[in-house]
Amino acid sequence: MPFFQDPPRLANQFDDDPLLPSWLARHIPEAQHGEVATELHALGDVAVEYYAKQLADRLNEPVLTQWDAWGNRIDQIEVSPLWHEAQVLAARHGMVAAGYEARLGVHARTHQFAIVHVLGPSLDVYSCPLAMTDGAARTLVSSGNKSLIDRYVSLLTSRDPGAMWTSGQWMTERTGGSDVSQSETIAKRDGDQWRLYGTKWFTSATTSNMALTLARPEGNAEGSRGLALFLVELRDGAGRLRNIQVNRLKDKLGTRKVPTAELTLDGTPATLVGSPSDGVRAITPMLSITRTWNSICAVSGMRRALALARDYARRRRAFGALLADKPLHADTLAMLEAEYAGAFCLAFRAVQLLGILEHGHDESAERLARALVPIAKLTTGKQAVAVASEAIEACGGAGYVEDTGLPRLLADAQVLPIWEGTTNVLSLDTLRALGKGGALEAITAEVESCCAAATDPGLAEPAAAARNALRHATSWVQEAMPHAERVEAGARRFAMTLGRSLELALLSAHAQWCIDHGQGPRLAAAARRFAQSGVDQIADMSLDDTKLLV
Ligand SMILES: Cc1cc2nc3c(=O)[nH]c(=O)nc-3n(C[C@H](O)[C@H](O)[C@H](O)COP(=O)(O)OP(=O)(O)OC[C@H]3O[C@@H](n4cnc5c(N)ncnc54)[C@H](O)[C@@H]3O)c2cc1C
Numbered sequence: 001m002p003f004f005q006d007p008p009r010l011a012n013q014f015d016d017d018p019l020l021p022s023w024l025a026r027h028i029p030e031a032q033h034g035e036v037a038t039e040l041h042a043l044g045d046v047a048v049e050y051y052a053k054q055l056a057d058r059l060n061e062p063v064l065t066q067w068d069a070w071g072n073r074i075d076q077i078e079v080s081p082l083w084h085e086a087q088v089l090a091a092r093h094g095m096v097a098a099g100y101e102a103r104l105g106v107h108a109r110t111h112q113f114a115i116v117h118v119l120g121p122s123l124d125v126y127s128c129p130l131a132m133t134d135g136a137a138r139t140l141v142s143s144g145n146k147s148l149i150d151r152y153v154s155l156l157t158s159r160d161p162g163a164m165w166t167s168g169q170w171m172t173e174r175t176g177g178s179d180v181s182q183s184e185t186i187a188k189r190d191g192d193q194w195r196l197y198g199t200k201w202f203t204s205a206t207t208s209n210m211a212l213t214l215a216r217p218e219g220n221a222e223g224s225r226g227l228a229l230f231l232v233e234l235r236d237g238a239g240r241l242r243n244i245q246v247n248r249l250k251d252k253l254g255t256r257k258v259p260t261a262e263l264t265l266d267g268t269p270a271t272l273v274g275s276p277s278d279g280v281r282a283i284t285p286m287l288s289i290t291r292t293w294n295s296i297c298a299v300s301g302m303r304r305a306l307a308l309a310r311d312y313a314r315r316r317r318a319f320g321a322l323l324a325d326k327p328l329h330a331d332t333l334a335m336l337e338a339e340y341a342g343a344f345c346l347a348f349r350a351v352q353l354l355g356i357l358e359h360g361h362d363e364s365a366e367r368l369a370r371a372l373v374p375i376a377k378l379t380t381g382k383q384a385v386a387v388a389s390e391a392i393e394a395c396g397g398a399g400y401v402e403d404t405g406l407p408r409l410l411a412d413a414q415v416l417p418i419w420e421g422t423t424n425v426l427s428l429d430t431l432r433a434l435g436k437g438g439a440l441e442a443i444t445a446e447v448e449s450c451c452a453a454a455t456d457p458g459l460a461e462p463a464a465a466a467r468n469a470l471r472h473a474t475s476w477v478q479e480a481m482p483h484a485e486r487v488e489a490g491a492r493r494f495a496m497t498l499g500r501s502l503e504l505a506l507l508s509a510h511a512q513w514c515i516d517h518g519q520g521p522r523l524a525a526a527a528r529r530f531a532q533s534g535v536d537q538i539a540d541m542s543l544d545d546t547k548l549l550v
Contacts, residue, residue, distance in 0.1 A: 007404065008312040008395065010051050013118050014044030016307055019344055022519045023510065024114060027352065028107050036104075036111055043093060043118045050082070050089075050122035055405045057082040057124070062207075062259035064249045075246040077207050077259045086126035091164040093119060095127075096134045100157040109355035110348065113296045120297060121304035124257040125412055129166040129205035131293030135286035136167035136212050139229075142285040143274050148231060152210065168211035169286055170200040170232075170263070177202065178425040180214060180280065181224040185265060187215040187272075194230060194272060195243070196265040204419075206246060206261040209234060212286060214279045215270070221277075229279035230270035243267040254411030288369075290420045291377040292354055295347035298384035298416045302340040305391035305409045309333060312395050323394075332394065336387050338529035342503030343380045349506050350376040368442035371433040372502065375443075378426040378492075379499025381417035388413040427491040430498065434477070443498060444470060450505035454512045454527075462511075462527040466504040469536035473497040476538045485543060493537045500535045 021037065028036050060080035068074045099112035120127045137156040140148050155165035175182035185198025196215045211232045220226035236242050247262040274282045310333060313324035323329045353369040356362055388410040392399030399406045417423050434440045447470045451463035473494055480487040507530060511523035
């Protein structure tokens with residue numbers, strides 16, 4: 001009988017990893033915890049079912065039909081069958097709605113993102129439109145524009161698959177995605193409404209019902225201050241695009257199920273969301289939300305990659321033993337588990353802060369969130385790519401072969417450090433957030449209080465590594481701050497060090513909670529391993545050397 005390798009399989013995606021259950025046991029009040037755990041266990045099975053569907057649906061990608069048989073311009077985008085199902089599942093399971101429901105109060109966001117963590121990786125990056133939908137709902141709520149809130153927020157946060165709307169966000173133009181100040185889209189008044197004219201260069205989820213976008217009202221000043229925030233309903237009552245042309249779909253490395261289009265707006269009717277300027281400021285809530293989604297998707301992508309790599313290690317034999325029993329293979333997987341555990345704690349801490357801020361005024365949470373949200377996004381995005389790359393290598397040649405479905409893990413992860421702010425752009429954002437005052441102190445307080453909580457002797461070393469890295473980063477930035485070029489050049493190493501020391505401190509505190517609550521020593525092992533893998537990345541590189549090299 002010839003040999004055939006068993007493919008990697010998934011077990012229940014809630015029970016399979018003790019980290020999320022322990023996080024929920026710690027943070028969701030006892031009265032509601034049982035119900036939430038039962039719901040997530042059921043979703044853990046749905047995630048397995050949809051992983052199989054995902055593999056079966058692998059070759060279906062969005063298709064743009066620009067013309068009908070009679071020469072009419074129609075610009076219809078047909079998404080994959082799994083995306084149609086994902087839309088129904090997302091509504092039914094409250095992947096956006098749960099974050100807005102009163103039942104769990106301040107913990108609603110933790111509940112919502114636990115659902116996203118378990119189910120998201122099986123839905124072919126349907127998380128992309130959901131993130132923007134959530135961001136649009138939050139942006140409208142923050143805008144205080146009552147008529148827009150009344151009309152749209154209940155649609156965006158509905159649990160009814162027939163009623164739920166999704167939203168896009170169109171910021172990037174050919175002139176830039178990081179720097180939108182040169183945006184060329186113009187808004188012209190037309191009676192009571194506005195009309196937009198311009199090209200949007202990257203618009204994901206173009207099948208959405210609406211979008212929030214930036215445009216410059218005629219006569220406004222150059223630069224980002226002159227841009228205003230608009231809401232666009234994409235289609236009229238008959239389902240026709242409202243003066244929008246879909247020029248083409250992007251041919252992308254990953255996220256291939258997501259229809260990402262280039263659009264021409266040619267008199268597209270639009271509603272002003274707030275004031276006729278300062279649109280970049282008005283869309284900030286969108287960015288906080290989508291960056292938090294990005295962090296959770298990074299973590300859940302790592303989790304999926306590790307679930308498959310671990311299972312494979314228990315099925316694949318080499319040199320007379322299962323891979324899982326080979327010390328070096330086990331060591332490699334352990335390192336990845338530690339990265340995941342650190343990233344998980346930081347991403348879910350960002351989620352917790354979001355919940356706190358949405359349920360009342362808390363200045364210290366606000367100061368902390370200001371820097372922690374970009375730091376979490378940039379740190380976890382990089383980790384997601386590194387972990388996915390290692391995980392597919394852990395599956396050997398099969399990891400590189402498309403019809404195993406495994407390469408998708410890496411291709412999809414690669415977008416995480418790019419969209420919603422690249423690593424460098426967010427590193428500079430972190431510096432700006434710290435410049436506003438109080439944020440570095442808030443991060444220091446967070447790291448110190450987590451480290452103080454980690455009292456088990458087995459956590460002394462990780463706690464010290466987190467503290468020392470943070471102190472080194474703090475002294476570096478204080479010393480470098482007067483030298484603009486030096487501080488800018490080192491901003492990524494600085495932000496990464498803050499991110500990794502936050503991850504290690506939060507992981508150590510959670511490991512302590514697990515030890516104290518009979519959940520075992522596994523996370524303490526993760527903290528010890530994490531402490532060995534480069535927490536402190538501060539280094540003063542020569543600016544002259546940089547000039548010689550670039
Ligand atoms: C799959 C996909 C889907 C997308 N969907 C959307 C969408 O729905 N809506 C939307 O608005 N956009 C979307 N984008 C666009 C995305 O947000 C931008 O590509 C991203 O923000 C980067 O902008 P850019 O492409 O103009 O790159 P640039 O801004 O030109 O950046 C190029 C490089 O320069 C670096 N850089 C830039 N400025 C600095 C600086 N000051 N210092 C140091 N380094 C710097 C960046 O880090 C990057 O590495 C999508 C992108 C992708 C890949």
